[in-house]
Amino acid sequence: MDLMKLSFMLNGEATEIMVDPSDMLVDILRERLLLTGTKKGCGKGECGACTVIMDGAAVNSCMIPAMKAMGTTVQTIEGIGSPNQLHPLQESFMDEGAIQCGFCTPGMIMSAKALLDSTPHPDGAQIKEAIAGNICRCTGYVKIEKAILSASEKLKG
Ligand code: FES
Ligand code: FES
Known part of the structure; x- marks a missing residue:
């Protein structure tokens, strides 16, 4: 073609x-x-x-x-970030131990970023909904949700 x-x-x-x-x-x-x-x-x-x-x-x-x-x-x-200047979501994922094998992480972070861009202060239900289409086989989702919440706090300034 x-x-x-x-x-x-x-x-x-x-x-x-x-x-x-x-x-x-x-x-x-x-x-x-x-x-x-x-x-x-x-x-x-x-x-x-x-x-x-x-x-x-x-x-x-x-x-x-x-x-x-x-x-x-x-x-x-x-x-969204570089090794020298990580995005707050990237920092929070590392700080909260929300990364194990890392395969899901870029997709998780992009879903989370789209959420925070439109909804800077999401509640737990909104976070769960935003990553509902992202599968993680390693971490369970608690640390990921915590990392997204923590990034939203950081972005609040
Ligand atoms: S690779 Fe696109 S949703 Fe799984
Ligand atoms: S960290 Fe391995 S799939 Fe999520």
């Missing part, structure tokens, strides 16, 4: 890349743009490992045809 030009804002930078219309966003991010922080678990919209933020909403990038990103603003885990 003919390649098409995808233009979008990715982690604050105007990005253009030729894609096959059948490509999914997660694969373009990981394999072509080498942003491997976004994980691919199930590939079927069930685990949340591939969560990115598109136009303010947390989405499963394995379920989004890459061309659907045309003209949108996409954030991945690489775009």
